Amino acid sequence: MGWMRRQRLIGYLFILPSIIGVLTFFTFPLLFSVILAFTNWSGPGGINTEFIGTTNFINMFNDSIFLTTIKNTGIYLLHVPISVGLAFIVAIILNRMVYMRNTLRAMFFLPYITSSIAIAFVWMLLLSPSNGPVNETLRAIGITNPPSWLASGDTAMHAINLMSVWFILGFNVIIFLAALQNVPAELEEAARVDGAKFWHIQLFITFPLVSPITFFLLIIGFINTFKNFGLIHALTGGGPGDSTNVLALYVYQNAFRYYELGYASAIAVILFIIILIVTLIQWYIQRKWVYYQ
């Protein structure tokens, strides 16, 4: 066997274990699930399963909760770019511009590993409409009618967004920090000698160099926002009303609360298609701003 051919083979072997894993733990179960979406299967024992075609998909568009969850999911996505942008700034500061950087970095990462029950508990008390510290502060600075946060359908989703920025910030920061380590210091130095302002350097030199990672954080952030509902589940359970119910939570409720597995699968398929489209759009736009070496 020639050297080049052997190298090519080795190259395939690099990817193979991972591909097999994905086929086993994702693709195969997914196909199973897609088939379910066309049935009225209501339980793993499935004695009455029959093929009901597209009924589930038609029902979905008459289902007012489903339509609300689509809207809420859209609003929920907002926290991703905000958090990524904020994390870039925080990471630059924590990279070199502070004392005690190890401790500070750890503190920023802590929400990510703290018990979600503790998080829900503290945030609920902080945001308590009548006597929570947040609203007392707002009143003290002259806002007579502060928002009710989680207790009102108009503001609950925004409160969730706010908390999500807080929650995910540390995660984004440590990913940025790792990326900043490979930004050659001499580039910055050269720019500084040319008299460029600090934040100009960050924006025009550092930012393009870490753009593959920024791109990564946005994609991952959006995907996770579509998929996860842990924070919402712990805080509001989708309420008040259905004002914080999101697609992923609704899939969970249908699958494991109402045991409408066929319907849950159908919503999940739609959810999957939406994420795919959103990711494809980002993938297409990346060539306009992501810079690969």
Place this chain on the structure above:
Amino acid sequence: MSILRAKALDQKAAANPLSKGRILKVLMTIVMSILAIFMILPFIWMLSTSFKSPSEVFVFPIQWIPADPSFEHHIKVWLDNHFAQYYFNSLKVAILGTGGAIIIGSLAAYGFARISFKGRDLIFFLYLSMMMVPPQVLFVPKFIMFDWAGIYNTHWALILPSFVTIFGVFYLRQFFLGIPKEISESAFIDGAGHLRIFFQIFLPLAKPAIVTFAIIDFSWNWNNYEDALVFLISEQLFTVPLGLQNFVHEFSIDYNGMMAAASAAIIPMIIIFFIGQKYIIQSVASSAVKG
């Protein structure tokens, strides 16, 4: 630029206590500290609750420092329940899972970043798309599969799936793509094979990313509740997140005990974080040398 010069700059700053850079650094430290305190409020609540009595839990405004701290709940956690067993199980699942994920994931990431073959990017996108599947719909099919394969109610049901990390592959791929192409190309021309390029060039250069991935992946595996919930039945196999459910009584929650256990559960993640940070900072020097 060299570290020497960076050090010289630092020394210059140190010599002049009122230099502009220094004031800025102090200022930034203060601002970041205030933000950081805001970040750790739930953590503090968790700790303080673990030292409180049940009737103090719901006192409002929150008492951040318990009036009469007691170690009772911490001692009870380690003596009463099989918590030590859960802890060991979690360590096992998280270390094995993360170790496997790093090996398999970094290999695949290199493949997708630096080995050219036909349709690579399309395959990668399809691969990535599997990450977009809502996990809830995979439970039942996975359950049936695991039961059939005989790994239901064993730790393998948690470990094997965690070897497959689309997140990790995507992350490391992005990081590898940031490493100048010429490095690997010239090594290839010099006669170095993929294996050698991977182990001797990419792994050392990507150390910050691999360590970061390890920190994150470890915390995921350590906190994996859903899979443990569905795939583990026997009490002696329980992991910490499942064990925390023991503090949920029929109509009430033992917050003190649960927070004592949760505080203990956070320790390995903090240790890994601090060990990892060392490697991330170390590499600043190595990347500066590289140029």
Place this chain on the structure above:
Amino acid sequence: MKKHKYRIKSFLLIVPCFIVFAFLIGCNSEGSQNGSASNDEVVLYLWGGVPAEAGPQEVVDQWNEENPDIKVEYTRFVNDDDGNLRLNTALQTGDSVDLFMSYAPNYLQDRVESGFVLDLAQFDDYDIDEKMGEEAQLWKIDDTYYGVPTKQSANFIYLNKTALDEAGLPIPEQWTWTEFKEYAEKLTTDTRLGYSQFDTGGTPEYVTSALIDEGYVNAEGTSNFDHENMTEALEIMYGMMHVDQSMMPLGEQIATGAAADQMFFNEEVAMLGAFEGLLRMTNDIEEYPRDFEIAFAPFPTFDGGSQVAPILGDTLSIAANTDYPEEAWEFIKWYSEGGMLPLASGGRVPASKDAPVDEAITQMVEGVEDTYDMPSLERMFNQSGVTADVMPLQIVDLLNQELERYFIGEQDADQTIENLVDRHNQYLEN
């Protein structure tokens, strides 16, 4: 391009990692599928939602002592959506569940539809209807029993008797929602609310009570939520929250995660709407100290309406995949006829007429009798009335969603009723 010094150091770092790795794989005790050996010994796995140390372990130990050849092992699941998911997946395999508890008819129904549950019609030596009374009917699915309801579930109101005495109010034995509202108002002080509901996720009592005689669905198969009692119920509750301020507004209670039980113990709430299960907490005066006596009252009724009857709960079923249906059946009978007594301190009173009910009530409050008004407690396990229909979880959820909107002031009562009827009817059509 400069030559790169290939460093071998980081490669060496991998070696210790591999050693740890290999060690852990070694520790991975092979497929410990439910531990126990399977020689001749019969082992039944019993799943329930009560923590083992709160009674079930004692029950199981007692059985194992009396029946050395049939061993029962207890597994606990948390009775929430996640915990029920755990049980339901376990039910698919034959070897990890033989007996299990269902805490709501909805959950049992799902399990039956999935084919997980054994039809009990094949056993003819125990007449469930005769033993448990007609209340057991609620648990019938397709006209047959898939489980034996074992305990009496009673919803009632916990009263701070000291507060009642101070306000000069007698312990009500039967009352209307209007009278209840007046009580709450009179009991409200600067530091204390008149009333609070313990749990916020289920069907509110005032809804059950409003439609107890007409049912949730009328003869034409459409929603009954537009019944006049509903409007009255909504206005009474809204008035309590926003006019009398004798009750925490629902939105605030949910958003702050306020613990109504703690508020009751701390005398920040005078009346607590709950159920018998909470007795476990009120009995535990060490963990939950209090300085007052507790009395009990049934939930109110509407003018001319019936009382909501207590239902039966803790329904014990046999898994369809079990290898030992006969043995499991023996356990169910033993449990229902008194085996369950160690659970009494959690408020569990047997449903069977032949079980020692009085003994259960005595055991229930043993040692703390003098912190209760006993006559009123005994009345709670002797209520009669009309049994409410089972409401599907989808309807429970949509009901709570619309009620939340109403109580936080996002829609008025008429709009709420209209939405309820629309959404309910839409569900009924599908």
